[in-house]
Amino acid sequence: xxxxxxxxxxxxxxxxxxxxxxxxxxxxxxxxxxxxxxxxxxxxxxxxxxxxxxxxxxxxxxxxxxxxxxxxxxxxxxxxxxxxxxxxxxxxxxxxxxxxxxxxxxxxxxxxxxxxxxxxxxxxxxxxxxxxxxxxxxxxxxxxxxxxxxxxxxxxxxxxxxxxxxxxxxxxxxxxxxxxxxxxxxxxxxxxxxxxxxxxx
Amino acid sequence: xxxxxxxxxxxxxxxxxxxxxxxxxxxxxxxxxxxxxxxxxxxxxxxxxxxxxxxxxxxxxxxxxxxxxxxxxxxxxxxxxxxxxxxxxxxxxxxxxxxxxxxxxxxxxxxxxxxxxxxxxxxxxxxxxxxxxxxxxxxxxxxxxxxxxxxxxxxxxxxxxxxxxxxxxxxxxxxxxxxxxxxxxxxxxxxxxxxxxxxxxxxxxxxxxxxxxxxxxxxxxxxxxxxxxxxxxxxxxxxxxxxxxxxxxxxxxxxxxxxxxxxxxxxxxxxxxxxxxxxxxxxxxxxxxxxxxxxx
Numbered sequence: 166x167x168x169x170x171x172x173x174x175x176x177x178x179x180x181x182x183x184x185x186x187x188x189x190x191x192x193x194x195x196x197x198x199x200x201x202x203x204x205x206x207x208x209x210x211x212x213x214x215x216x217x218x219x220x221x222x223x224x225x226x227x228x229x230x231x232x233x234x235x236x237x238x239x240x241x242x243x244x245x246x247x248x249x250x251x252x253x254x255x256x257x258x259x260x261x262x263x264x265x266x267x268x269x270x271x272x273x274x275x276x277x278x279x280x281x282x283x284x285x286x287x288x289x290x291x292x293x294x295x296x297x298x299x300x301x302x303x304x305x306x307x308x309x310x311x312x313x314x315x316x317x318x319x320x321x322x323x324x325x326x327x328x329x330x331x332x333x334x335x336x337x338x339x340x341x342x343x344x345x346x347x348x349x350x351x352x353x354x355x356x357x358x359x360x361x362x363x364x365x366x
Numbered sequence: 367x368x369x370x371x372x373x374x375x376x377x378x379x380x381x382x383x384x385x386x387x388x389x390x391x392x393x394x395x396x397x398x399x400x401x402x403x404x405x406x407x408x409x410x411x412x413x414x415x416x417x418x419x420x421x422x423x424x425x426x427x428x429x430x431x432x433x434x435x436x437x438x439x440x441x442x443x444x445x446x447x448x449x450x451x452x453x454x455x456x457x458x459x460x461x462x463x464x465x466x467x468x469x470x471x472x473x474x475x476x477x478x479x480x481x482x483x484x485x486x487x488x489x490x491x492x493x494x495x496x497x498x499x500x501x502x503x504x505x506x507x508x509x510x511x512x513x514x515x516x517x518x519x520x521x522x523x524x525x526x527x528x529x530x531x532x533x534x535x536x537x538x539x540x541x542x543x544x545x546x547x548x549x550x551x552x553x554x555x556x557x558x559x560x561x562x563x564x565x566x567x568x569x570x571x572x573x574x575x576x577x578x579x580x581x582x583x584x585x586x587x588x589x590x591x592x593x594x595x596x597x598x599x600x601x602x603x604x605x606x607x608x609x610x611x612x613x614x615x616x617x618x619x620x621x622x623x624x625x626x627x628x629x630x631x632x633x634x635x636x637x638x639x640x641x642x643x644x645x646x647x648x649x650x651x652x653x654x655x656x657x658x659x660x661x662x
Contacts, residue, residue: 181408182390183385219387219389220387220447227626288467290383290469311383
């Protein structure tokens with residue numbers, strides 16, 4: 166272990182949602198954070214990207230109209246490590262399964278992960294829940310699902326990291342990790358630590 | 367309805383949903399079409415109601431919970447959370463909203479109050495509640511009753527932001543004062559605010575409310591929204607300001623972007639260009655019914 170490890174800088178998408186919670190957690194783990202609110206924020210150097218929870222339609226629209234969609238997509242395709250939670254998973258998904266409530270083609274997404282995601286898959290707020298389940302390599306971790314999506318279909322090359330009641334709720338594809346729950350809301354650091362360790366390698 | 371054991375976990379999940387709405391704009395809508403326009407413009411949630419506050423104010427009469435059928439049509443039209451209002455103290459309207467799977471109930475002074483003494487015991491519900499507050503005492507009383515989100519009680523339907531500003535500044539000042547108190551002064555403070563000491567201690571230790579706090583009432587322009595964000599609101603409700611204006615879709619989009627980049631004055635300048643007519647509005651001093659006086 167090197168004692169003089171450089172502190173990783175994480176860019177947290179801060180257009181809408183629970184981004185502060187991620188920043189507080191990452192700073193506690195020794196990272197420094199920058200917030201992405203507009204295209205010029207991308208000029209600063211960073212080592213990893215967090216896509217927080219919130220409303221995916223809002224976030225997708227804002228990253229597109231504020232000029233961040235294509236630059237972020239390029240960075241992710243080039244291998245930038247990403248941790249995406251809840252709405253973030255929807256932003257990364259290549260496909261959104263047909264849901265009658267909206268036309269998914271109208272909300273722009275990064276679409277860099279070969280998964281099909283169902284939004285609001287557990288229903289409305291009354292379907293939100295908390296549980297603890299096994300996560301690949303981490304043992305049991307607490308999981309908070311808020312109007313959460315799940316992964317309906319994962320293409321070859323996508324590693325499934327966790328399931329709840331048979332549904333896929335955590336995946337890895339290259340350097341992208343996406344979960345449908347909210348590790349930033351629970352006291353357990355395991356998933357953020359996993360992400361930070363990947364950046365440090 | 368819910369037993370006490372599960373109530374705590376539910377309360378937490380409900381506070382956490384409000385965390386997901388932060389940095390966003392919640393828009394009043396009266397039809398599925400308006401709901402779709404709001405979602406496309408970047409609303410993080412919609413408030414489904416029959417009449418927007420400006421019309422309630424204009425028409426007068428008793429204002430009640432909306433037709434559940436209308437709310438369901440709005441739920442079917444969008445993927446973002448759908449909120450709806452019930453009257454202060456009207457726990458059966460709240461039960462009805464919970465029964466149709468509402469994402470958030472607003473126990474709202476905008477409707478005619480059903481009870482001039484008691485608010486709803488919100489700890490008995492699975493569905494989350496947002497409540498209005500003009501000062502810290504009101505906010506903490508609503509939280510003790512089970513509200514999992516707070517908003518200012520700015521005068522709805524006026525397009526005049528003065529009261530929302532007043533409420534938010536007051537809450538901030540009261541929080542700052544509590545932070546500065548000695549531990550042994552918190553008991554008296556709790557007595558003065560008529561709230562449990564435990565909540566005062568939370569504010570003292572964390573310098574914030576234990577739930578998310580949005581601004582509401584009279585917000586009509588991108589600059590209004592950014593003003594509330596700079597004053598410390600965690601997001602904004604826009605009621606009559608959007609669909610009472612000349613170009614709702616464009617104004618809604620501009621307000622959403624102003625909330626995201628609330629400190630970027632040149633962007634807000636750009637967003638404020640060519641928005642068409644804002645809602646006409648009424649000055650605070652010209653209105654007859656002060657809705658914020660309802661429910662303390």
